[in-house]
Amino acid sequence: xxxxxxxxxxxxxxxxxxxxxxxxxxxxxxxxxxxxxxxxxxxxxxxxxxxxxxxxxxxxxxxxxxxxxxxxxxxxxxxxxxxxxxxxxxxxxxxxxxxxxxxxxxxxxxxxxxxxxxxxxxxxxxxxxxxxxxxxxxxxxxxxxxxxxxxxxxxxxxxxxxxxxxxxxxxxxxxxxxxxxxxxxxxxxxxxxxxxxxxxxxxxxxxxxxxxxxxxxxxxxxxxxxxxxxxxxxxxxxxxxxxxxxxxxxxxxxxxxxxxxxxxxxxxxxxxxxxxxxxxxxxxxxxxxxxxxxxxxxxxxxxxxxxxxxxxxxxxxxxxxxxxxxxxxxxxxxxxxxx
Numbered sequence: 001x002x003x004x005x006x007x008x009x010x011x012x013x014x015x016x017x018x019x020x021x022x023x024x025x026x027x028x029x030x031x032x033x034x035x036x037x038x039x040x041x042x043x044x045x046x047x048x049x050x051x052x053x054x055x056x057x058x059x060x061x062x063x064x065x066x067x068x069x070x071x072x073x074x075x076x077x078x079x080x081x082x083x084x085x086x087x088x089x090x091x092x093x094x095x096x097x098x099x100x101x102x103x104x105x106x107x108x109x110x111x112x113x114x115x116x117x118x119x120x121x122x123x124x125x126x127x128x129x130x131x132x133x134x135x136x137x138x139x140x141x142x143x144x145x146x147x148x149x150x151x152x153x154x155x156x157x158x159x160x161x162x163x164x165x166x167x168x169x170x171x172x173x174x175x176x177x178x179x180x181x182x183x184x185x186x187x188x189x190x191x192x193x194x195x196x197x198x199x200x201x202x203x204x205x206x207x208x209x210x211x212x213x214x215x216x217x218x219x220x221x222x223x224x225x226x227x228x229x230x231x232x233x234x235x236x237x238x239x240x241x242x243x244x245x246x247x248x249x250x251x252x253x254x255x256x257x258x259x260x261x262x263x264x265x266x267x268x269x270x271x272x273x274x275x276x277x278x279x280x281x282x283x284x285x286x287x288x289x290x291x292x293x294x295x296x297x298x299x300x301x302x303x304x305x306x307x308x309x310x311x312x313x314x315x316x317x318x319x320x321x322x323x324x325x326x327x328x329x330x331x332x333x334x335x336x337x338x339x
Contacts, residue, residue, distance in 0.1 A: 116253050118260040118332065126331045127187045133327065134182035150175060177283045179321035188284065188319035188328040193255040195220055196227075196312045198245040203238060212309045213246050218300040220258065224248035245309075259315065261298070263333040269297045275335035278326060284319030286329060287312065 063069065084106055085095050098105045151166035169175060180186060197216055202209035209226065216224040224246035232239040250258060267273070279287050292308040295301060301308065319325040330336065 112253055114253065116256045116260060118263075119253065119256050122189065122256075122332070126328075127189075129331060130187055130327065131182060131184060134324070136181050147178075177320045179324070182324065186318070188317050188324050190255050190259055190315065190328075190332075191318050192249055192251045192316040193220075193258050194247070194249045194314040194316065195224070196245065196247045196314075197224075197309050198312075199309050200236075200238075200244070202244065203242045206243070208307065208309070209243055209246070211307045215295065215301060215309065216246055216248055216311070219261075219298050220248050220250050221254055222248050222250055259332065259334075265299055266294070266297050267335060270294060275337040277337050278322070280322035280325060282322060284317045284321060284325035286315045286317075286325060289313065 082104060084097050084104055086106070088097055089095070100107050100109075102108060103110075150169055152169070153166060154161035154164055182188070195216055197212045199208050199212045202212070213224055213226070225248065226243055227245050227247055229238050229240060229242045229244045232242075238244075276286070276288050281287065289310060289312045291310045295308050295311060296303050315329070317325045317328060319328060326336065
């Protein structure tokens with residue numbers, strides 16, 4: 001209590017003491033010279049020193065700034081909805097489609113929502129290794145090798161051979177892709193995964209088609225489309241228009257996650273499996289199939305061997321040859337059967 005009493009006395013003594021220092025002025029002090037204020041421009045002498053003497057604005061000016069009247073003249077909100085153009089008419093057309101990253105765009109796809117582990121491995125390790133393995137040194141000034149003619153000329157004395165288009169390659173009506181050198185801007189990678197499930201029992205038992213669609217949807221994450229028979233065969237007891245199965249295609253991160261699931265969860269569970277056969281199509285795409293036993297190894301599918309269908313898979317890559325595609329898939333961890 002004595003300490004509190006002494007503290008109050010000290011505070012009262014300090015409040016009664018007055019400082020001997022001069023008080024500062026409450027207003028701003030001018031430290032510059034007064035010569036600038038003495039010389040006033042003659043053009044500014046006619047200006048009013050105050051705006052209080054000006055007349056008020058007239059009624060027309062007030063009505064021009066009336067927001068209520070302008071709001072009443074507006075069109076309803078649904079008249080201002082923007083719809084992007086349905087067709088792309090070229091870069092010189094005045095109406096252009098918005099970028100794909102714009103939510104208003106027709107081809108807008110939200111995401112990415114995650115970063116797959118296999119994609120990180122590809123970006124940080126596999127891509128640089130592929131670029132190093134496939135490096136082909138070309139000194140500056142080296143002329144390009146002439147490309148071989150893949151289309152054949154028409155040989156004969158007929159006058160119609162002069163302006164006729166060249167003939168296709170032997171044995172096929174389609175030209176295969178030309179293998180391009182791997183550079184920093186065309187390193188092979190996974191582009192898409194196609195899944196096709198053929199269910200011949202769905203012609204008589206429609207429930208088999210439901211099971212196939214549920215299986216494909218569970219392992220892919222997307223709703224598959226139902227396929228039908230285009231040409232009926234009497235020996236197989238099929239007619240035109242009968243439901244035959246389902247198919248789906250996944251792109252981007254979904255495709256990479258599916259390949260990661262195959263490599264780390266499905267392939268190691270197959271017993272006495274020598275590996276995939278190098279079933280490439282000549283353009284860098286790998287195709288293989290699973291039976292009901294292998295389909296049951298997916299973690300999303302329950303073990304029901306009686307109704308599980310088989311499925312065909314196609315791994316589509318951006319490689320331009322089978323050699324580049326096999327080099328990519330081996331680096332990702334897909335086992336191939338030794339020759």
